[in-house]
Amino acid sequence: MDNYIWLIPVLPLAGFIINGIGRNTLSKGAVGFIGSLLVLISFGLSVATFLQINSTGQPINVELYDWFSVGSLHINFSFLVDQLSSLMLLIITGVGFLIHLYSAGYMHDDAGFGKFFAYLNLFVFFMLLLVLGSNYLVMFIGWEGVGLCSYLLIGFWYTNPSYADAAKKAFIMNRIGDLGFLIGIFLIFNTFGSIAYADVFGKAATMHPGDAPFVLITILLFVGAVGKSAQLPLFTWLPDAMAGPTPVSALIHAATMVTAGVYMIARSNILFTLAPDTMEVVAIVGLATAAFAALIALTQTDIKKVLAYSTVSQLGYMFLGLGVGAYTGAFFHVLTHAFFKALLFLGAGSVIHAVSGEQDMRKMGGLKGKLPITFFTMLAGTIAISGIPPFAGFFSKDEILAHAFMHSTTFYVVGVITAMFTSFYMFRMLYLTFYGKFRGTHEQEHHLHESPPSMTIPLIVLAILSIVGGFIGRPEILGGHHWLQHYLAPVFASSTPLLGEQELSKSTEMVLMAVSVGGALIALIYAYIKYVKNNQVPVEDTEERSLLTNLSYNKFYIDEIYDALIRKPLDALSGFFYKVIDKMGIDGLVNGLGKGAIESSKGLRLLQTGNVGFYIFMMVIGIIAILIYSLQMFII
């Protein structure tokens, strides 16, 4: 029964190899078919695995082979499928398949069609490796692999230098995080003598909370998560990553890869639970990121940038959830976020497709009638992300906020305000895009059309999931029994008693829900009045803005600050090294040796007079000198 699990990642890898080799020879239909079908089969196998785990409740361990042994370090290449990874498998292969299907339509006219599918398949393979690995090293391979695919796909249209720069930015910022993760793995090995989950978590559970190694290890792991999941201060790569094709933004930079950090912390939950200080840091960073990114998203005019900052903000919510101990809630949000954010990105892609590649919302508007399917599915996604019941986002966000309230009222207040912002900017995007009059050129207006079925079907499926997906975690107070919490309970079993959850009273919980829903509704109505009733459109770049708007529109000048604080000093330092150390020091030494040789030989050259008699005389002198030298021992 366990024999087929290795097929789940291997199938997309096969797709990568077939599509990669045949990218120029296979027809576009064949490439799309192979790429999508293999992921679909993986999805089928993932469903089978999920059903098995759901019925038995037993994690499945698949030992593939001994990888290597060095000293006391033994690494098995093995997979662990438990409740957590089985759900991740479903997201990756399920959403992944829908996005493959969508790409077949979206990328149809692109010259690099075969290459694109090869990269997508490779990404799915690495992502599956990341969640399937049963030790930190296998996870790290996947972790690096998805980073590579992210780089390749952001820079997919590499002939445009700014896209290529965005790819490099993403890769380099991820590298900072990866270094933290790697050192964290070393420390784990140093502390526990193993890097297999089972050994590490088993040993950790017997240790005392707050021990020094835990704080250090978890901080380093969190640094890794910060890089991968685009949290403060390493979040600036994600908005730039929107340079990639839209399906990539949906799959990699919304649904799967950026949630790898959340998965990693949820996986290592016992380590984090034992380090309360780190938990506090995680919560604060998450909350700050959520609020900060939401503030930026308020004024963005590029439809994909709005979604990008919203992704950063939602990831911040997930980390807030992790930080306050709501592991289930955070993972729940990963799940629902994958649905509605993939939907929103794909919908945005459909809009961009319809208006001939325009991404500026100031040049859209009035698309409701022309793109009905896109409109209704994006409406579902927007309601879901805004946290309005009974759509998916409401349940997951509410669970995180409830836990934040138990932890600290400040966290809750900031969280709710951020949720209001979320609701505002999402509806702002929806209104600017779909309501009012079309503001683009005449030619674009003539060209407006609904996308082909291969693009709308994924939208519809994801919209349905965004609507009903939240019910897997319906809290008891709303008549559910929170299936997800019971399902995931074994994964967090050792953390739960340490966290010492207190229960909220039913009335408090009701009030909390009412507050967040009310906030979202108020923001929605405000956006409606501003952008539909009064027909406001964000001003052009040339016009004056108020100070706060300007700050937000320019992303608080974070890129410029990094530029001034990090890039410029580094540039100056490397300039110094180049001019002084390299040019003068090292080059001076090498050139000096050469010059010295030339100068001294100029003097020595004069000894060679050309007089043969002198040569012979010197030879005799030399022989006598050698003779004296070798007779020394007799003389003394």
Place this chain on the structure above:
Amino acid sequence: MENVTNAIQTIPLNEYILLSAIIFSIGVIGVLIRRNAIVIFMSVELMLNAVNLLLTAFSVYHGDASGQVFVFFIMALAAAEVAIGLAIIVMIYRNTNSIDINVLNRLKW
């Protein structure tokens, strides 16, 4: 053979060493002060033969024939060296109409 050995041994070893040293020194001085290439060549031969003489004498006094065998090698070598050396001198003469080594003063860098 016995006679020859005995005849050699009638003269003390010191005399041989002295004779060899004198011949060798004559060779060295000849090489150093003469300018005629052929004379220099002859001086080199003198040095070689001084060594040969010494080797033979030691060989006899030691009762070990390998020293004499060595002398034959040196003679063969000297013959080969002479063949090449004289050829070079002939070439020099054809080019410069002289065998004065001071004429060859462009052997420098």
